[in-house]
Amino acid sequence: MRGLTMRVKMISQEQFRKRLAEKENHLAITEKAQDVHRQFLPPGIKVVKTPKEILFPSWKEMYRFFFKERSWEIQEVEEKAFSDPTFLLLLPCEARAVVEVLDTNFLREDYRDTDYARRRARLNLVILGCPAQHPTCFCHLVGGSPVWRDGKSAFVLPWKEQFYVENDEVLFGEGDPVNTQEKREIESWEKALQEKLPPPLSPDFPEKLYAHFEDPEWQDIAFRCINCGACTFLCPTCYCFDLTVDGKLRGSMLRTWDSCMFPKFTLHASSHNPRPTGKERVRQRVMHKFSYFPIREKRYGCVGCGICREICPVNWDIKEAVERMVKRIDSRCDIN
């Protein structure tokens, strides 16, 4: 039987809080997860805005260079002793962003990002089930759910004054076994929860959206966007970056976050810009997450966490944009 059953246990709320407090120096929690589970958490856990803050920081030196005796010398950047947390408590949507999108992009077979790989290998995800849906989230639309987990990472669910824990060995310690009765109850609760969720986008949406590239609707969808990078920088799945040579005779090669919302993102050296206005840039953001990436990788590039909707200075809303395109697609199938 060994290896066939999933490692599950029940722990008390007290144990949950105590163990987290003990491991405080090795822990971080995302802001969203903190909002949902505040009542169970000990004070003082490091808070990060998104998992990207640890796995793919906003800037990094790739290497240093200097000019010496008529030639260029390249220097590796010494890795500081890692002080980043080894456990990250996060919500199912954010975990999906890591497992399904960031990992897919940075840990490809043909190209493996060494920095990301090293950080990812050190980080254990602890997925906290998310019973309360916030008005900004829409994980159901992109195939997620408030109890999504990858089956490998630890998963924790508040359950009747206790916590139901899957796949954890070190963080929470020993727990009580989960009896068949409880197991059945949790399963049927989860099933009922899944059934209550509104339906996801239709499986052919990415292909259909692709065909609507030239739809005039994009002009109006893009109107209010002011083309700042708040949404993309705080998006847990957005992974675009830029390289900058910082310094002349000595300096470093910098890798920094970049955003498809910025005009310079696609500006060519010839001064031609294939995405000259907000319309093209907004379309790119929606298309990449809901058409190009899904067609290529068979999964959405958006996890429906809703952080972009929450922080947008002008209430530009990606869910609304997608719903508008769904309507367009439904109303006239033959755009071409």
Next chain:
Amino acid sequence: MYEEELHRLSVKLLDEVEYIIGYTSGTLPFRSRPFLCRKKEEVELLTFDHFSGSNLTRYLLSKDLREKKVAILAKGCDARTITVLLREGQIKRENVVVVGLPCYGMVSLRKLEKHFGSLRPQDFTWHLDTFTFQGKTQSIGPFLENTCQRCLYPNPPLFDYLVGSRVEYVPRERWKEDSLKRLEEISSEKRWEFFAQEFQRCIRCYACRNACPLCYCKECFAEAQRPYWLSPAATRSENLFFHAGRALHMAGRCVECGACERACPLEIPIALLPLKVEELVREHFTFEAGVSPDREPPLLTYRENDPNEFIK
């Protein structure tokens, strides 16, 4: 506020202009959003409430609207922005119809959330400068945006039509809160600590810059490669340089609307620097941006007989 009057006027205006740039209710509670009204059938969608904070004048500079005749809703600060944009030759007066909106200040969703916890829109009833929550009516003062708490121009100094009735003079002391004054009272070491900590959090998404209608440079110094002013790495010193640089570029131009601060996704009090710069401009040149269209902006004017030596 004033919706009926606004709708009536808008129907009339659409005979004269192509678009009305206004607000409509957002997709989330407590949010109003910029809205481009094109047809008379859409007029009913126009709203104005305590969450209509966006400075719409930004859209006057967009490629699509620049050469068109448009009407725009303008609060006091927005009307001041229009005056500055006219003065700087960015827009043509004959292309813009200004619909003035007397304003009691915009309410900060973050302050509301901090005080009341999770919010349900149906629990709140909004009046002009008060609101009712669970049967208790209270002043909006403590919940106003930081910049609104300091506002000196609740009535637009420039307009073609005025909707609603003028706001009586609002003394600053009324709200008993002034983020800038609080900061001026502490020691410079403490102040440095404060700014260092705040700007360290900046991720340089440029939401502040893009929300600002007066940050219209084609190429921002922060992103320029030649010359290369600052590194794109979001470190404390580079961030501080960006925000200080922006504040100085705004000297004598900033209309204190607070768009930058409201736009910040990390809630960094960005407006403090430009606000302080404007206090200095007020003190040294008795000048306020966008208030009197005929006065020359002191920091944008060259004179051969300037009394200061360094300028020659």
